[in-house]
Amino acid sequence: xxxxxxxxxxxxxxxxxxxxxxxxxxxxxxxxxxxxQSAKKPLELMFVYSLEERVENNSVPSRFSPECPNSSxxxxxxxxxxxxDSALYLCASSQDGAGRAYFGAGTRLSVL
Amino acid sequence: xxxxxxxxxxLRLQEGESSSLNCSYTVSxxxxxxxxxxDPGKGPEFLFTLYSAGEEKEKERLKATLTKxxxxxxxxxxxxxxxxxxxxxxxxxxxxxxxxxFGTGTRLxxxx
Numbered sequence: 001x002x003x004x005x006x007x008x009x010x011x012x013x014x015x016x017x018x019x020x021x022x023x024x025x026x027x028x029x030x031x032x033x034x035x036x037q038s039a040k041k042p043l044e045l046m047f048v049y050s051l052e053e054r055v056e057n058n059s060v061p062s063r064f065s066p067e068c069p070n071s072s073x074x075x076x077x078x079x080x081x082x083x084x085d086s087a088l089y090l091c092a093s094s095q096d097g098a099g100r101a102y103f104g105a106g107t108r109l110s111v112l
Numbered sequence: 113x114x115x116x117x118x119x120x121x122x123l124r125l126q127e128g129e130s131s132s133l134n135c136s137y138t139v140s141x142x143x144x145x146x147x148x149x150x151d152p153g154k155g156p157e158f159l160f161t162l163y164s165a166g167e168e169k170e171k172e173r174l175k176a177t178l179t180k181x182x183x184x185x186x187x188x189x190x191x192x193x194x195x196x197x198x199x200x201x202x203x204x205x206x207x208x209x210x211x212x213x214f215g216t217g218t219r220l221x222x223x224x
Contacts (some may be wrong), residue, residue: 004155042116043156043199043214090155099144099203099212103155 003027006091006104014112015081021107023074023091031097032074034066037088037106049074050097081111114139114204118215125190125222133185133218135200143203145183146212147176150197159185159198190222 004025013019025032034046046060049068063085065077074091088108092101115138125131137145144163148156160169162178169176173194175186185198197217204211 040216042216043201043212045211048211092155099146099201100158100161101156101212102158105154 004091004093004102004104006107008107009105010108012110012112013081018079021076021089023104025072025093027093027102029093029095030071031094032068033092034076035090035092037090083111086111114213116200116202116213116215118200118218120218122219127191127222127224128189130188133198135183135215136181137202139202139204141205143205145178146201147185148199148201150199156199192222192224195220195222
């Protein structure tokens with residue numbers, strides 16, 4: 001399998017649920033990212049991991065919690081979300097922070 | 113503050129009707145400017161990187177150009193399969209290699 005794989009593709013959760021998004025990259029890259037994509041808004045960078053260490057956290061609410069157990073896997077743990085958190089969550093990877101990033105297909109999240 | 117503005121928001125073209133998409137940027141030192149294509153239900157797919165004013169890149173019917181304030185994505189004789197959202201992103205020298213600032217995109221529809 002190649003590229004960046006995200007699971008699940010679709011997720012519906014209540015405001016009190018806890019869920020996790022998973023991302024796996026098969027490109028041998030050393031940096032991984034979580035982005036949020038909402039309608040009519042630019043992609044928002046949420047978290048960056050470089051060499052498995054978090055290097056960016058752009059004022060993201062604590063109800064989003066990232067985890068990077070190794071250079072190939074990235075998780076986004078979700079708890080007590082709000083309806084405005086409904087969006088497409090994209091995972092990406094790159095080598096050495098290069099602007100040429102490889103994106104997964106995303107997880108479409110709906111918070112009820 | 114680093115900023116990326118894309119225009120128009122949406123564009124409808126007849127097959128074969130050439131046009132250009134605009135990406136205006138304000139950044140404190142440009143590390144690179146990137147064009148991506150995003151199809152519905154998929155993550156963005158890398159198209160081009162431009163590093164300095166005057167640089168041009170081509171791929172099939174697409175040609176990207178760069179000045180000190182903006183970039184253009186020229187589409188020559190488009191086909192229906194070119195229909196997608198085109199995203200522009202910049203990487204600034206001061207904010208580090210891991211930060212990509214995206215525009216809101218131009219949604220292109222090519223009518224047969």
